Amino acid sequence: MSRPTTLSARAAQRLASGPLDPVTLMCDVCKVDRLQADAAERMAVALLSSHPEFVRLPSGHWALAATPASASAVSTGPGRDDIGSESAPSGSLLDVNFAVVDVETTGTSPIAGDKITEIAIAQVRGGAVVDVYAQLVNPQRPIPPYITQLTRISWEMVRDQPTFREIAPAVVERLAGHVFTAHNAAFDWRFVGEELDRGIGHLLAGPKLCTVRLARVLLPSLPRKSLDHVTRYFGIEIEARHRAEGDAVATAQALVRMLRIAADEGVDSWPALERLLSTPTAKRRLTASDRRRRAFPLPASEDYIA
DNA sequence: CGAGCGCCTCACTTCATTCG
DNA sequence: CGAATGAAGTGAGGCGCTCG
Numbered sequence A: 001m002s003r004p005t006t007l008s009a010r011a012a013q014r015l016a017s018g019p020l021d022p023v024t025l026m027c028d029v030c031k032v033d034r035l036q037a038d039a040a041e042r043m044a045v046a047l048l049s050s051h052p053e054f055v056r057l058p059s060g061h062w063a064l065a066a067t068p069a070s071a072s073a074v075s076t077g078p079g080r081d082d083i084g085s086e087s088a089p090s091g092s093l094l095d096v097n098f099a100v101v102d103v104e105t106t107g108t109s110p111i112a113g114d115k116i117t118e119i120a121i122a123q124v125r126g127g128a129v130v131d132v133y134a135q136l137v138n139p140q141r142p143i144p145p146y147i148t149q150l151t152r153i154s155w156e157m158v159r160d161q162p163t164f165r166e167i168a169p170a171v172v173e174r175l176a177g178h179v180f181t182a183h184n185a186a187f188d189w190r191f192v193g194e195e196l197d198r199g200i201g202h203l204l205a206g207p208k209l210c211t212v213r214l215a216r217v218l219l220p221s222l223p224r225k226s227l228d229h230v231t232r233y234f235g236i237e238i239e240a241r242h243r244a245e246g247d248a249v250a251t252a253q254a255l256v257r258m259l260r261i262a263a264d265e266g267v268d269s270w271p272a273l274e275r276l277l278s279t280p281t282a283k284r285r286l287t288a289s290d291r292r293r294r295a296f297p298l299p300a301s302e303d304y305i306a
Numbered sequence B: 001c002g003a004g005c006g007c008c009t010c011a012c013t014t015c016a017t018t019c020g
Numbered sequence C: 001c002g003a004a005t006g007a008a009g010t011g012a013g014g015c016g017c018t019c020g
Helices: A007-015 A021-032 A035-048 A070-074 A144-153 A164-175 A185-200 A212-218 A227-234 A243-265 A270-278 A288-294
Strands: A054-056 A062-064 A098-106 A116-125 A129-135 A181-182 A208-210
Touching: A007 A021, A021 A035, A054 A116, A098 A144, A098 A164, A098 A185, A098 A243, A116 A144, A116 A164, A116 A185, A116 A243, A129 A164, A129 A243, A144 A164, A164 A185, A181 A243, A185 A208, A185 A212, A208 A212, A212 A243, A212 A270, A227 A243
Parallel strands: A098 A181, A181 A208
Antiparallel strands: A054 A062, A098 A116, A116 A129
């Protein structure tokens, strides 16, 4: 039996015999004698929460997921509520609820203190945009001039607007039961997740869809996958570029078009879409082993007699 | 048994791309 | 411009096989 060589594989092996508390688990995984509880908690979340094979139990212990679907309801914070879709969507893609999110911010790093200045959520269902929510947000900090130049959002515009904490319930309501979708989803996810956690103690959870990744798989001929290029490819006009509502609606329309392309290729359910997105993109180049195999190919298996 | 070789996996690095 | 992320390249090391 081979030894697991990655930290997550080591965690999986340890959890095979049953659930463990974060301190015990992370001490074993990291091969250290002791860890502070909060440090172990953060390490476990960082290491395991993105892997569907792990779940965090209400008791705070970590365990192996019974099924892949159950992992999407994983709770990643102690004693806090999760939002987002409660489980992996099933059935036809037409029945899946997508919440296409776009945020404008004061910078690029929520950890460094950058905040949301505007958020828009376009809800998509049945191949159509069914609702759009847009709200300017008081970031409670100055907006750098180059950001105002880019987004045309000034301090005067947001000064009298609600803070994110005040609009958080409305955001939660619109994200619940939906697949969090965005162009370069990790960016918007980070900001919304950080603001919800900081504001009302909610942790963002559930399925997530990145339309950049979708474009990489479905539109390999497109030289760049920026929102400008993708929307231009589909002939979608962005009413107000670099404003949350304009970008969210345009992204939602691009999503609908890409879902149709996916459907034409036989991708008609959320699990099928996840499988499609897990396949290597066309741009993937050959590994060293691949190159060697190409240089000295084996005969096709049908023709090869040992 | 040990050297040599080829194959494979994994960790790390580099680069491209996205966002504001 | 900077931050973050993912894809791809690279090299080290493990493993199994063959042969002397």
